[in-house]
Amino acid sequence: EPEVTQTPSHQVTQMGQEVILRCVPISNHLYFYWYRQILGQKVEFLVSFYNNEISEKSEIFDDQFSVERPDGSNFTLKIRSTKLEDSAMYFCASQRSYNSPLHFGNGTRLTVT
Amino acid sequence: TQLLEQSPQFLSIQEGENLTVYCNSSSVFSSLQWYRQEPGEGPVLLVTVVTGGEVKKLKRLTFQFGDARKDSSLHITAAQPGDTGLYLCAGADSGAGSYQLTFGKGTKLSVIP
Numbered sequence: 664e665p666e667v668t669q670t671p672s673h674q675v676t677q678m679g680q681e682v683i684l685r686c687v688p689i690s691n692h693l694y695f696y697w698y699r700q701i702l703g704q705k706v707e708f709l710v711s712f713y714n715n716e717i718s719e720k721s722e723i724f725d726d727q728f729s730v731e732r733p734d735g736s737n738f739t740l741k742i743r744s745t746k747l748e749d750s751a752m753y754f755c756a757s758q759r760s761y762n763s764p765l766h767f768g769n770g771t772r773l774t775v776t
Numbered sequence: 777t778q779l780l781e782q783s784p785q786f787l788s789i790q791e792g793e794n795l796t797v798y799c800n801s802s803s804v805f806s807s808l809q810w811y812r813q814e815p816g817e818g819p820v821l822l823v824t825v826v827t828g829g830e831v832k833k834l835k836r837l838t839f840q841f842g843d844a845r846k847d848s849s850l851h852i853t854a855a856q857p858g859d860t861g862l863y864l865c866a867g868a869d870s871g872a873g874s875y876q877l878t879f880g881k882g883t884k885l886s887v888i889p
Contacts, residue, residue, distance in 0.1 A: 711876065769816070770818050
């Protein structure tokens with residue numbers, strides 16, 4: 664069964680550095696999402712992306728965050744200048760059509776030191 | 777801000793017992809989804825309920841959506857050790873322009889052989 668793949672599985676970075684988290688959504692899916700889960704807390708919506716643009720973003724998704732779908736297969740989340748509080752599991756999800764189920768990747772654990 | 781409260785937060789039961797997990801909100805959702813999440817992995821969808829009062833069964837798991845579409849329950853009959861895991865409910869707000877999910881904090885279930 665096709666699945667959403669995320670790389671790397673674990674990323675350690677120093678505060679102030681830029682990181683790019685990568686996702687390959689399921690190939691015929693049209694809607695893409697990033698969620699994050701801080702250790703011990705709930706999964707939180709960050710951003711949704713459709714038709715090559717952001718359709719919705721949360722308060723967490725400030726100017727330090729950006730998303731791109733550079734080549735029609737990868738979907739990336741960039742954090743420009745990481746902070747300690749950005750440490751979390753970041754999940755990518757994709758969706759075939761509106762209202763169809765979301766398929767989540769296994770996440771990237773980001774540790775900011 | 778929409779909130780989903782799950783209870784109990786932790787549940788430890790003997791194999792063969794029945795259990796019910798609750799998911800409550802003051803907000804109305806267009807649909808509600810139940811996920812299971814294993815350590816180090818992304819949430820995996822179990823079921824989506826859409827209509828108020830809807831009941832769906834998945835083997836020994838029974839899911840119900842409240843009449844007002846604000847709450848849901850998951851009932852497991854004759855729990856098995858393989859049911860051990862983190863169960864998450866998530867409400868969908870399709871009126872926001874994208875298929876955002878609001879997650880609860882989850883119920884961590886341990887089924888003791």
